[in-house]
Amino acid sequence: MNGSGQESTHRAIERVARESYGRLVAYLSSQTRDVASAEDALSNALVAALKAWPGDGVPQNPEAWLLTAARRSFIDLVRHRRVVEASEPTLQLLREEREVSLSAEFPDDRLKLLFVCAHPAIDSSMHTPLMLQTVLGLDAARIAHAFLVSPKTMGQRLVRAKTKIRDGGIQFEVPQERELPQRLDAVLEAIYAAFGIGWDDMAGVDQSGRELAEEAIWLGRVLLQLMPSEAEVRGLLALMLHCEARRRARRGPEGRYIPLSEQDSQQWSRPLIEEAERHLAEALSRGRTGRFQLEAAIQSVHAERARSGRTEWAAILLFYEQLIRISPTLGTRTGHAAAVAEARGPEAGLAVLDAIDLGSVSGYQPYWAVRAHLLQRLGKTPEAADAFDRAIGLAEDPAVREFLLQRRG
């Protein structure tokens, strides 16, 4: 086989791996709860594909090929590890299944897997890393960079979480109606966390942040495909798409940071805004509103500037007031203060900031950035300089730091 043929086979494997990874892991692990073995089995299958496909050609149904190979490897792995008697029914199950549905369509268990990853029994800081690894196949080292922990530590935490899934009796199922809102919220939260990290880490030079935001949008799309009637799922996707639409406008020449208010709205991506709006409209028509729809609505008002040339702060403020009632996080309250300042003047905004407990904001950079901005607008120069210093000192992104240093003067 010549070089280019080999290359196209590699690309084919990559594509199948990308599209099928989560489905295969979900399917293999939903019957056994053994996510780690499912992943190992699948990576063995991918290695086998890399060996076999360049010579034999890409099979007609590559997914089924991978599933067969992974299942075989899975049985070997479990047998080899001689995991307690409890695994015997598992083996039996796998053997039976093997005969039945090798080439046929296999069920999409990714939704169950997403709910398992964000299960309340799993430490909430591990929800997002688990999803990125099990559903998208990201390796521990890359996840570790994004979450600012060492690769070794992230690897250990992932292993621990998977052991808990296997041994802790966590069921692979879509939650009952009664607990669905809360359980779904954890899934949405974890996807949004991936997006937020990718968003913040997009420092221009490093592409990994950007990719993580794209992975999060991909996850959002997968979830929507699996739960098309959940309004908040659409709300989250709309929110992420609205932010994504502005990516190009966020950085100037030489990676300079440009705040939303100064962005050239004609640089925003119109197709993404339109898509976001379609999802938001669809979500709102379903009549069950929630946090992500409200956040998307706020972004929708910002997006309106591309058409009208102005920002309707009164509308943004209304949405923030609703948002605070259902999600009074530090981020929401800081955003609310900024909206109050725009709608009613910096003094009113400052009063909202003052109402936040000082103990909770000592490490929260956006609070200090907004505070500095408002104090500066009020001409309180020494206090503003002090707040700027706190915001600069807490900033991670060098471009943001540079921007604030210039503002501070």
Added chain:
Amino acid sequence: MPTDRYLDADIPQFACACLKFLEISQNLSKWPIPTRHTFKRAKALKIVPLGEILMQFALLIYELPEAFAARKSDGTDSYTGAWRAYHKALVESGSYLAGDPLEVPETGTTLRLKEGKRLVQDGPFADTKEQLGGFIIMELPSLDAALDWAARCPTAATGAVEVRPLAPAAKHRIT
């Protein structure tokens, strides 16, 4: 993308956001108020409960020759400004114990005793591009929290910051 097309676009965005507002406010009152607090890195906001075990960490700051050279500036450059702000944030965090910059590497003198003979060498111990330029000692609940502080350090973008726990057990053996 032509601007006029954008202006004529039949995007329902603003109307959608506002017209639905009434509906939203009616629906919201039916919703339970969740108390979960969220933030992209929950650990950064974690409030340390009294009695939680704190560990001491050293943040070792490795700088490039250019960063050492910048110390001769008049102090209005952005690197120095960023450090000034970072130091303030450190001190106000309540987790800062100590810290100091070191003089430039060329001022170092390295000593070894080999087979009873003294070997004195001009310059730092290791001949690398990035050299130890200072240190910070902090008391924090976890390595995660220490890494958060390392990420905010202005030198993380130009040189490197190594986070190392202090070793109280090793100290205990000799005291």
